[in-house]
Amino acid sequence: MSPVQEQTPAVADAQAFKDAMALLAAPVSVITTVDATGRRWGFTASSVSSVSLEPPLVMVGIALTSSCHTPMSEAEEFVINVLDERHREVARRFAARGVDRFAGSGFGAWPGRAGLPHLPDAKVLLRCRTVDVIRAGDHDLLLGTPLEIRTSSAATPPLLWYRRDFHTPAPAAAPA
Secondary structure, three states: OOHHHHHOOOOOOHHHHHHHHOOOOEEOEEEEEEOOOOOEEEEEEOOEEEEEEOOEEEEEEEEOOOOOHHHHHHOOEEEEEEOEHHHHHHHHHHHOOOOOOOOOOOOEEOOOOOOOEEOOOOOEEEEEEEEEEEEEOOEEEEEEEEEEEEEOOOOOOEOEEEOOEEEOOOOOOOOO
Protein backbone atom coordinates (compact mmCIF):
# COMPACT_ATOMS: atom_id res chain seq x y z
CA MET A 1 0.00 0.00 0.00
CA SER A 2 1.33 3.44 -0.94
CA PRO A 3 1.78 6.21 1.67
CA VAL A 4 -1.11 8.15 0.05
CA GLN A 5 -3.43 5.15 0.31
CA GLU A 6 -2.48 4.66 3.97
CA GLN A 7 -3.36 8.29 4.76
CA THR A 8 -6.66 8.29 2.86
CA PRO A 9 -9.67 7.78 5.14
CA ALA A 10 -12.48 5.46 4.18
CA VAL A 11 -14.78 6.85 1.52
CA ALA A 12 -17.80 8.69 2.93
CA ASP A 13 -21.19 7.21 2.27
CA ALA A 14 -22.89 8.17 -1.00
CA GLN A 15 -25.57 10.36 0.60
CA ALA A 16 -23.02 12.38 2.57
CA PHE A 17 -21.03 12.90 -0.64
CA LYS A 18 -24.16 14.00 -2.56
CA ASP A 19 -25.13 16.38 0.25
CA ALA A 20 -21.66 17.92 0.29
CA MET A 21 -21.55 18.33 -3.50
CA ALA A 22 -24.97 20.05 -3.40
CA LEU A 23 -23.21 22.91 -1.58
CA LEU A 24 -20.94 23.61 -4.56
CA ALA A 25 -22.59 26.22 -6.77
CA ALA A 26 -22.06 25.45 -10.45
CA PRO A 27 -23.02 27.19 -13.68
CA VAL A 28 -25.78 25.43 -15.63
CA SER A 29 -25.26 24.48 -19.26
CA VAL A 30 -27.16 22.54 -21.87
CA ILE A 31 -24.89 20.31 -23.91
CA THR A 32 -26.09 19.57 -27.45
CA THR A 33 -25.05 17.54 -30.46
CA VAL A 34 -26.48 15.86 -33.53
CA ASP A 35 -25.97 12.19 -34.45
CA ALA A 36 -25.15 10.70 -37.86
CA THR A 37 -28.87 10.49 -38.75
CA GLY A 38 -29.41 14.20 -37.98
CA ARG A 39 -31.24 13.61 -34.69
CA ARG A 40 -30.62 16.33 -32.10
CA TRP A 41 -29.56 15.36 -28.57
CA GLY A 42 -29.08 17.43 -25.45
CA PHE A 43 -28.96 17.37 -21.66
CA THR A 44 -28.59 19.77 -18.74
CA ALA A 45 -25.16 19.70 -17.11
CA SER A 46 -23.58 21.32 -14.09
CA SER A 47 -20.34 19.36 -14.49
CA VAL A 48 -18.64 21.59 -17.07
CA SER A 49 -15.18 22.98 -16.53
CA SER A 50 -12.14 24.36 -18.25
CA VAL A 51 -9.31 21.85 -18.11
CA SER A 52 -6.36 23.36 -19.95
CA LEU A 53 -5.31 26.62 -21.58
CA GLU A 54 -2.57 25.08 -23.73
CA PRO A 55 -4.15 23.46 -25.61
CA PRO A 56 -7.59 24.87 -24.82
CA LEU A 57 -9.72 22.03 -23.39
CA VAL A 58 -13.08 21.84 -21.67
CA MET A 59 -14.67 18.90 -19.84
CA VAL A 60 -18.30 17.83 -19.65
CA GLY A 61 -19.42 15.03 -17.31
CA ILE A 62 -22.23 12.78 -18.55
CA ALA A 63 -23.80 9.92 -16.60
CA LEU A 64 -23.51 6.46 -18.13
CA THR A 65 -27.26 6.12 -17.55
CA SER A 66 -28.16 9.28 -19.50
CA SER A 67 -30.40 8.81 -22.52
CA CYS A 68 -27.87 11.01 -24.37
CA HIS A 69 -24.80 9.06 -23.31
CA THR A 70 -24.16 7.10 -26.52
CA PRO A 71 -24.76 9.93 -28.99
CA MET A 72 -22.75 12.37 -26.86
CA SER A 73 -19.82 10.01 -26.34
CA GLU A 74 -19.72 9.21 -30.08
CA ALA A 75 -20.18 12.78 -31.33
CA GLU A 76 -17.42 14.45 -33.29
CA GLU A 77 -18.62 17.85 -32.06
CA PHE A 78 -20.82 19.23 -29.31
CA VAL A 79 -21.96 22.64 -28.09
CA ILE A 80 -21.82 23.93 -24.54
CA ASN A 81 -24.68 26.42 -24.11
CA VAL A 82 -24.02 28.31 -20.85
CA LEU A 83 -27.38 29.48 -19.51
CA ASP A 84 -28.55 32.59 -17.73
CA GLU A 85 -31.62 33.29 -15.62
CA ARG A 86 -33.86 33.53 -18.71
CA HIS A 87 -33.20 29.86 -19.48
CA ARG A 88 -34.51 28.24 -16.29
CA GLU A 89 -37.30 26.38 -18.15
CA VAL A 90 -34.88 25.24 -20.87
CA ALA A 91 -32.64 23.80 -18.14
CA ARG A 92 -35.60 21.98 -16.57
CA ARG A 93 -36.78 20.58 -19.88
CA PHE A 94 -33.33 19.29 -20.85
CA ALA A 95 -33.04 17.63 -17.43
CA ALA A 96 -36.40 15.81 -17.84
CA ARG A 97 -36.86 12.32 -19.25
CA GLY A 98 -39.40 11.30 -21.86
CA VAL A 99 -40.02 14.76 -23.35
CA ASP A 100 -39.08 16.45 -26.62
CA ARG A 101 -36.32 18.59 -25.17
CA PHE A 102 -36.03 20.77 -28.26
CA ALA A 103 -39.78 21.54 -28.64
CA GLY A 104 -40.38 25.28 -28.55
CA SER A 105 -36.97 25.94 -27.03
CA GLY A 106 -35.53 28.52 -29.42
CA PHE A 107 -32.64 26.34 -30.56
CA GLY A 108 -31.11 27.00 -33.95
CA ALA A 109 -28.62 25.14 -36.12
CA TRP A 110 -24.98 26.22 -36.14
CA PRO A 111 -24.33 27.48 -39.69
CA GLY A 112 -22.42 24.97 -41.77
CA ARG A 113 -22.22 22.39 -38.98
CA ALA A 114 -24.78 19.79 -40.14
CA GLY A 115 -27.53 21.06 -37.87
CA LEU A 116 -25.47 21.22 -34.67
CA PRO A 117 -28.05 22.67 -32.24
CA HIS A 118 -27.33 25.75 -30.16
CA LEU A 119 -29.25 28.34 -28.18
CA PRO A 120 -28.48 31.67 -29.93
CA ASP A 121 -29.14 33.78 -26.83
CA ALA A 122 -27.01 31.68 -24.46
CA LYS A 123 -24.59 33.55 -22.19
CA VAL A 124 -21.67 31.64 -23.75
CA LEU A 125 -21.54 29.22 -26.68
CA LEU A 126 -18.60 26.88 -27.14
CA ARG A 127 -18.64 24.72 -30.28
CA CYS A 128 -16.20 21.94 -29.44
CA ARG A 129 -14.50 19.08 -31.23
CA THR A 130 -14.39 15.94 -29.10
CA VAL A 131 -10.78 14.96 -28.42
CA ASP A 132 -11.26 12.22 -25.82
CA VAL A 133 -13.81 10.38 -23.71
CA ILE A 134 -12.56 9.19 -20.32
CA ARG A 135 -14.44 6.82 -18.01
CA ALA A 136 -14.65 8.15 -14.45
CA GLY A 137 -16.82 6.04 -12.14
CA ASP A 138 -20.47 6.24 -13.19
CA HIS A 139 -19.77 9.07 -15.67
CA ASP A 140 -17.81 9.66 -18.84
CA LEU A 141 -15.82 12.87 -19.17
CA LEU A 142 -16.08 14.39 -22.64
CA LEU A 143 -12.97 16.42 -23.41
CA GLY A 144 -13.35 18.97 -26.16
CA THR A 145 -11.35 21.71 -27.75
CA PRO A 146 -13.30 24.88 -28.54
CA LEU A 147 -13.46 25.59 -32.27
CA GLU A 148 -15.73 28.63 -32.01
CA ILE A 149 -16.68 30.79 -29.04
CA ARG A 150 -19.54 33.26 -28.85
CA THR A 151 -20.43 35.38 -25.83
CA SER A 152 -23.48 37.49 -25.08
CA SER A 153 -23.32 41.08 -23.97
CA ALA A 154 -26.62 40.68 -22.07
CA ALA A 155 -26.28 41.73 -18.45
CA THR A 156 -28.47 38.88 -17.19
CA PRO A 157 -27.18 36.90 -14.19
CA PRO A 158 -25.97 33.34 -14.78
CA LEU A 159 -28.13 30.35 -13.92
CA LEU A 160 -26.54 28.29 -11.14
CA TRP A 161 -27.20 24.83 -9.68
CA TYR A 162 -26.98 24.95 -5.89
CA ARG A 163 -28.64 22.83 -3.18
CA ARG A 164 -30.36 20.72 -5.85
CA ASP A 165 -32.20 23.62 -7.48
CA PHE A 166 -31.69 26.46 -9.95
CA HIS A 167 -30.68 29.89 -8.61
CA THR A 168 -29.41 33.23 -9.84
CA PRO A 169 -26.96 35.26 -7.78
CA ALA A 170 -28.26 38.43 -6.15
CA PRO A 171 -26.19 41.59 -6.35
CA ALA A 172 -24.12 42.24 -3.27
CA ALA A 173 -25.58 44.79 -0.90
CA ALA A 174 -23.83 48.13 -0.94
CA PRO A 175 -21.65 48.73 2.12
CA ALA A 176 -23.33 50.85 4.75
